Amino acid sequence: MINGISINMYMVLSAILFIIGAVGVMARRNSIIIFMCIELMLNAVNLLLVSFSTLHNDPKGQVFVFFIMAVAAAEVAVGLAILSMVYRNVKSIDTNLMSNLKN
């Protein structure tokens, strides 16, 4: 019987969560849902960083997770401001309608 949990379990779990986020980015057209899926991908990576920091008994990984959280908070604030601005101008947050740069 294995007493602890191997790092591979955490790697597989993080991979699954990351893929769920990636599929969400590819399969949805609502910009806010796409944004949330990006958050999910960031969290999968955070989980892997924390598990490796536990494996090596090294606090630096957890400090990196702390910085990733700070950057994610900044990113969400600016991104949601941009999205609400887009909604004000286009009256929709459908990604297919945001094609002004194409022509």
Add this chain to the structure above:
Amino acid sequence: MLGYTITQWLFGVLSFLSIMFGLMVVFSRNPVSSVLYLILTFFCIAGHYLLMNAQFLAIVHIVVYAGAIMVLFLFVIMLMNLNEDQEPQRTWLTKIIAAVAGGLMLVVLVGSLKGSEQLQLQHYGSSQVGLVKNLGMVLFRDFLFPFEIASVLLLAAMVGAIMIGKRDIK
């Protein structure tokens, strides 16, 4: 219980719940319920942090994500008054292609992990690195400069969000 320790049971249940809620984020049609499922996913991930005895990160995760970021998402969604009937949908072909691409990516990732060594988490649940004291020592000694830069980044993001969100800039 069936040859598994209580930690392994907790790990399994939390992993199952986080994957399920993650799937519900992608598949639910209503954006508001998507946000609520994402909050549940974040709580499950915070539970994972607690299992690894990363107490500081678990609390910060709940405060920052469930407390600040998701409230921001909920505000924006309710401000835009989005609901199910005006939810834009991709065609089935695109959805199937996305699912196949994601599945292939998962196969590649898991396949590359398969050959790797099975390392046990030695200090599982008794690791001392995640406590506030030890993390604070590292954060304010080795990472003091990045910490200060992060505060400047948050200030810049705050100013930027206000500037972008203003109705008309004179």
